[in-house]
Amino acid sequence: MSDTKKFLYVNRKAPYGTIYALESLEVVLIGAAFEQDVALAFLDDGVFQLTKGQDTAGIGVKNFSPTFRALGDYDVNKLYVERESLEERGLTEDDLQEIMYEDEDDDWAEKPSIRIVSRAEMAEIMAEQDVILSF
Amino acid sequence: MSDTKKFLYVNRKAPYGTIYALESLEVVLIGAAFEQDVALAFLDDGVFQLTKGQDTAGIGVKNFSPTFRALGDYDVNKLYVERESLEERGLTEDDLQEIMYEDEDDDWAEKPSIRIVSRAEMAEIMAEQDVILSF
Amino acid sequence: MKIGVVISEGPYTHQAADTAYHFVKAALAKGHEVPRVFFYHDGVNVATRLSVPPQDERNIQKNWTELAKEHGIDMVVCIAAAQRRGLLDENEAERQGKDANNIAEGFRISGLGQLIEMGIQTDRLVMFGD
Amino acid sequence: MKIGVVISEGPYTHQAADTAYHFVKAALAKGHEVPRVFFYHDGVNVATRLSVPPQDERNIQKNWTELAKEHGIDMVVCIAAAQRRGLLDENEAERQGKDANNIAEGFRISGLGQLIEMGIQTDRLVMFGD
Amino acid sequence: MSTLHTVNKSPFETQTLLSCLNHCREGDAVLLIEDGIYGGIEGSALSEIVKESAAGVSLYVLNEDVKARGIDPGRLLGEVSGVDYEGFVDLVTQHDRTQSWL
Amino acid sequence: MSTLHTVNKSPFETQTLLSCLNHCREGDAVLLIEDGIYGGIEGSALSEIVKESAAGVSLYVLNEDVKARGIDPGRLLGEVSGVDYEGFVDLVTQHDRTQSWL
Numbered sequence: 001m002s003d004t005k006k007f008l009y010v011n012r013k014a015p016y017g018t019i020y021a022l023e024s025l026e027v028v029l030i031g032a033a034f035e036q037d038v039a040l041a042f043l044d045d046g047v048f049q050l051t052k053g054q055d056t057a058g059i060g061v062k063n064f065s066p067t068f069r070a071l072g073d074y075d076v077n078k079l080y081v082e083r084e085s086l087e088e089r090g091l092t093e094d095d096l097q098e099i100m101y102e103d104e105d106d107d108w109a110e111k112p113s114i115r116i117v118s119r120a121e122m123a124e125i126m127a128e129q130d131v132i133l134s135f
Numbered sequence: 136m137s138d139t140k141k142f143l144y145v146n147r148k149a150p151y152g153t154i155y156a157l158e159s160l161e162v163v164l165i166g167a168a169f170e171q172d173v174a175l176a177f178l179d180d181g182v183f184q185l186t187k188g189q190d191t192a193g194i195g196v197k198n199f200s201p202t203f204r205a206l207g208d209y210d211v212n213k214l215y216v217e218r219e220s221l222e223e224r225g226l227t228e229d230d231l232q233e234i235m236y237e238d239e240d241d242d243w244a245e246k247p248s249i250r251i252v253s254r255a256e257m258a259e260i261m262a263e264q265d266v267i268l269s270f
Numbered sequence: 271m272k273i274g275v276v277i278s279e280g281p282y283t284h285q286a287a288d289t290a291y292h293f294v295k296a297a298l299a300k301g302h303e304v305p306r307v308f309f310y311h312d313g314v315n316v317a318t319r320l321s322v323p324p325q326d327e328r329n330i331q332k333n334w335t336e337l338a339k340e341h342g343i344d345m346v347v348c349i350a351a352a353q354r355r356g357l358l359d360e361n362e363a364e365r366q367g368k369d370a371n372n373i374a375e376g377f378r379i380s381g382l383g384q385l386i387e388m389g390i391q392t393d394r395l396v397m398f399g400d
Numbered sequence: 401m402k403i404g405v406v407i408s409e410g411p412y413t414h415q416a417a418d419t420a421y422h423f424v425k426a427a428l429a430k431g432h433e434v435p436r437v438f439f440y441h442d443g444v445n446v447a448t449r450l451s452v453p454p455q456d457e458r459n460i461q462k463n464w465t466e467l468a469k470e471h472g473i474d475m476v477v478c479i480a481a482a483q484r485r486g487l488l489d490e491n492e493a494e495r496q497g498k499d500a501n502n503i504a505e506g507f508r509i510s511g512l513g514q515l516i517e518m519g520i521q522t523d524r525l526v527m528f529g530d
Numbered sequence: 531m532s533t534l535h536t537v538n539k540s541p542f543e544t545q546t547l548l549s550c551l552n553h554c555r556e557g558d559a560v561l562l563i564e565d566g567i568y569g570g571i572e573g574s575a576l577s578e579i580v581k582e583s584a585a586g587v588s589l590y591v592l593n594e595d596v597k598a599r600g601i602d603p604g605r606l607l608g609e610v611s612g613v614d615y616e617g618f619v620d621l622v623t624q625h626d627r628t629q630s631w632l
Numbered sequence: 633m634s635t636l637h638t639v640n641k642s643p644f645e646t647q648t649l650l651s652c653l654n655h656c657r658e659g660d661a662v663l664l665i666e667d668g669i670y671g672g673i674e675g676s677a678l679s680e681i682v683k684e685s686a687a688g689v690s691l692y693v694l695n696e697d698v699k700a701r702g703i704d705p706g707r708l709l710g711e712v713s714g715v716d717y718e719g720f721v722d723l724v725t726q727h728d729r730t731q732s733w734l
Binding site: 358363 | 454
């Protein structure tokens with residue numbers, strides 16, 4: 001086995017009602033330093049973490065959604081979002097914030113980090129991992 | 136308003152996976168000393184709290200189900216259990232432990248504390264309360 | 271009106287203690303009384319003075335301590351729930367033979383009877399939890 | 401095999417810390433290695449030495465402290481999660497200007513890197529939570 | 531005599547909202563707070579059943595929680611009214627009791 | 633290459649079990665632990681959908697959790713096998729990864 005493992009962070013919970021989304025992101029940021037093959041999965045209520053226009057001033061809780069846009073700088077650029085989970089919640093890709101990264105293998109072209117996948121594709125992605133962390 | 140209020144303890148969670156069922160019972164026991172009009176409601180997964188034959192030795196957690204049988208001694212004898220909640224879970228009244236109390240107004244006759252009610256009746260019971268505590 | 275409040279989940283992990291805080295502030299602003307807030311289940315963890323949230327986050331314990339001081343709210347931490355979870359005041363620590371205590375200013379440890387009493391003496395009771 | 405374990409809910413409130421305990425004991429009994437248990441989210445609350453569970457209940461912290469001592473398990477409490485929730489060791493208390501600490505024997509406070517490292521160095525990782 | 535019910539869970543995750551609505555009586559109010567506000571979204575897989583189950587009941591969402599989660603109020607069911615924390619307090623005092631569906 | 637999935641929530645309370653089953657692949661195993669064991673009950677409103685969704689998947693329950701909750705093993709789906717904590721460990725080592733559905 002090589003030194004690089006495939007890590008998947010599975011996000012199934014909505015933001016702010018509980019802390020799991022925020023503390024998941026904290027692991028992702030620290031984990032980025034370990035140079036593993038990292039991907040994030042958003043399914044079920046986890047897709048709500050990525051909505052644009054979050055404004056938490058009224059509830060007095062820190063808005064961590066801008067941090068997702070910084071993930072590209074940490075070489076974290078595979079954010080898989082499940083289409084069926086969006087649809088069941090009345091959301092489309094347009095409701096999610098734009099998250100971009102610069103592809104060093106393609107002359108630093110700007111590319112979207114969010115990849116909408118079907119439930120079947122999500123199951124395949126999960127089945128390819130070495131380590132799955134659930135939040 | 137009289138000094139006596141109607142208190143309802145609403146139990147909607149299964150036992151052992153979380154502590155809510157046990158800590159609900161602790162409130163009921165303490166609350167009994169206050170001579171209020173007390174009733175317990177079991178609906179949704181709360182009906183699992185009353186199954187007979189619980190044996191927690193294997194999970195190393197205290198089995199608190201016998202405590203329900205002591206409630207009669209504390210003058211707590213209205214345990215409303217929702218029929219639809221039982222049915223959805225494949226349970227019948229026979230799966231619940233027998234919980235009795237002695238009716239002081241009827242020559243101390245032994246009577247069952249568990250009263251199976253319909254969802255509509257449960258809604259009525261809830262609507263009659265002064266104070267509702269949820270667990 | 272007199273409104274009693276129960277908080278039954280821990281700080282930061284669940285939004286309950288935050289929502290309750292904004293609710294109580296609004297109730298007080300509208301002229302209602304909030305004589306007591308009762309902390310049960312993991313809610314007892316709100317009362318630790320040892321928490322050190324990041325500087326850009328709210329300090330839930332401090333917010334409650336200040337609000338209670340300003341408005342004379344009786345903040346009661348359930349003793350049974352607190353013992354299980356390691357929340358002790360000086361007396362309890364001594365009684366239990368523990369070498370430290372962690373309850374913040376403004377919170378007092380007492381029994382579940384205080385919850386029932388609050389239910390009897392207030393006009394409304396609102397619970398915040400999971 | 402090397403099995404890493406994560407506990408992400410607090411003691412008594414959720415069964416996670418109990419299930420993990422029985423799982424780890426069984427893994428060790430079958431000859432596997434459990435080099436590290438990582439406590440995250442409310443799981444950090446398992447590490448308080450101030451808890452006083454009723455005498456007829458299990459003592460979750462003591463169970464873990466003893467199991468770890470007997471089998472050389474490295475029990476790591478996430479520092480960021482611990483700070484939010486008021487779990488401090490002596491060093492952290494001093495650094496943060498707090499007048500008390502509450503970490504039990506056998507637990508050490510460290511960073512999230514220890515979780516990733518555990519994921520890299522073990523053959524399997526099992527999480528217990530809510 | 532009526533009840534204010536509060537629901538703080540997403541109906542896509544738990545059964546709490548539907549259980550609450552199935553125990554409401556005509557004239558009751560249901561206030562969606564915290565992650566509960568997702569129950570007010572129009573065009574979801576649950577919108578129709580929420581609307582049906584809420585017949586005769588007044589549905590509210592806590593504005594601050596809606597805003598925090600980036601849900602445009604225009605995306606909510608027409609049946610839903612928004613309140614702020616002071617409106618939450620008014621709902622508590624206007625009804626005879628509060629039942630928190632935890 | 634296969635996955636062991638663990639589910640610790642009641643399917644009558646949360647969507648977790650169904651979400652898990654909808655992401656399983658042929659040859660995977662699902663172990664129901666803690667309150668998750670209620671997902672193994674025969675004759676419930678969810679038994680049929682659990683059985684259908686679990687096609688191609690091996691279903692297990694943790695015996696100790698079943699016993700604790702007073703559920704007679706005879707009341708479980710015929711498709712479900714019981715394991716103890718040591719069996720749980722074996723399932724972890726026999727599959728290539730463990731995914732906890734929290």
